[in-house]
Amino acid sequence: MKKLWGGRFTESLDTWVEEFGASISFDQKLVLEDLQGSLAHVTMLGKSGILPAGDVAKIQEGLRSLLQQAEKEELAFSIENEDIHLNLEKMLIEQIGEVGGKLHTARSRNDQVATDMHLYLRKEVQDVIAKVKDVQQALLGQAEQHVETIMPGYTHLQRAQPVSFAHHLLAYFWMLQRDAERYQDSLKRINISPLGAGALAGTTFPIDRSYSAELLGFDGIYENSMDAVSDRDFILEFLSNSSMLMMHLSRFCEELILWSSQEFQFIEMSDKYSTGSSIMPQKKNPDMAELIRGKTGRVYGSLMGLLTVMKGLPLAYNKDLQEDKEGMFDTVKTVKTSLSVMAGMIETMKVNDGKMGQAVKQDFSNATEIADYLAAKGLPFRQAHEVVGRLVLTCIEQGIYLLDLPLGAYQEVCPLFEANLYDVLQPRAAVQRRNSEGGTGFDQVRQALEKAKGYL
Secondary structure (H helix, E strand, O other), X not given: OOOOOHHHOOOOOOHHHHXXXXXXXXXXXXXXXXXXHHHHHHHHHHHOOOOOHHHHHHHHXXXXXXXXXXXXXXXXXXXXXXXXXXXXXXXXXXXXXHHHHHHHOOOOHXXXXXXXXXXXXXXXXXXXXXXXXXXXXXXXXXXHHOOOOEEEEEEOOEEEEEEEHHHHHHHHHHHHHHHHHHHHHHHHHHOEEOOOOOOOOOOOOOOOHHHHHHHOOOOEEOOOHHHHHHOXXXXXXXXXXXXXXXXXXXXXXXXXXXXXXXXXXOEEOOHHXXXXXXXXXXXXXXXXXXHHHHHHHHHHHHHHHHHHHHOOOOXXXXXXXXXXXXXXXXXXXXXXXXXXXXXXXXXXXXXOHHHHHHHOOOOOOOHHHXXXXXXXXXXXXXXXXXHHHHHHHHHHHXXXXXXXOOHHHHHHHOOOOOOOHHHHHOHHHHHHOOOOOOOOOHHHHHHHHHXXXXXX
């Protein structure tokens, strides 16, 4: 089969080599974007007087016909035509005749593919942002129901201080808010047009790059043609942002997995997001949470893969850049699916507030309250810390908790203790009193909920 670029060649590629070099197996995902870019390009060629109106009309008609077929998934692609660009150009020529070959005037596959990916990521990033908001909405829904549900807060995975469960959930809301803002900011760099940069040096034709950019809804154009065709920063930024997002989802999934275990029993995952065991009939496994945790490494891999591809590339375009697409496509799919599953898991999980409340009565997470109590009475905090440490040790030796220790035992260690100490030690009081801005106090959490709603 004669290649569209084959004029200077006397031998054909072996079939297996041709398959190695072809990208149509994956870049066919860009079919709609490629046709949209071609429509804008040929419209610009007509406006600039580069192609006659009759030719432009024929090409536009052919491209719109292909677009309709593409939307219905009726197009058949071939390895012999290598990539999405040559496949569509061949189809266009077959449909409207040799005039279809004029479409490629004043452009290269180099600026064409870059344009396609800008269009693709612009659409997908906006979709990802919407799905991030869905997860945030699910978090708010649970948080609103559990402002006064008290659970142990942890550091080092050891019980530290009691907190509002809503406060814990809202920590993830704000992580996701930063993710959404990073994606939103990246659109400034995604939404610029490389179209018209040519292979690397621009073109001799009097094109109007700003006009084609306007037709495609871009905010502007790349100012340097070599940068335009070789830049993949916008994909790297997407992969980096996605890696951080997946890291946040993975952290929460780790907690959901722990909380749903027999040891914690803080939550129960819905059957819709759990699976069983083929051998142990009692099992209910949080597989969807585990999969999100696992797929985080997949997204990291795509980022590291493209960074490695890019690190040694001289200007301008190199075939190595064909490796920019599969990781991008896979990450889009992984992130969008993970977000949808995450929203569903959060919305449907059952919270065992009784177990959470019981947990904070059977630990020493209220120890800081006594240190603060003594500090408020004028004892230097470091001395207060020492006093409470000794009291905790006494309780451990006796197999009891701080609320069980009699007042006399407290006063033997420090005469500043009074009977109101037991009110301070109550987990609910410990949470309620933490009303510093951004803290876990119930009033602060309610204020945080209202602020969070404003971001959605």
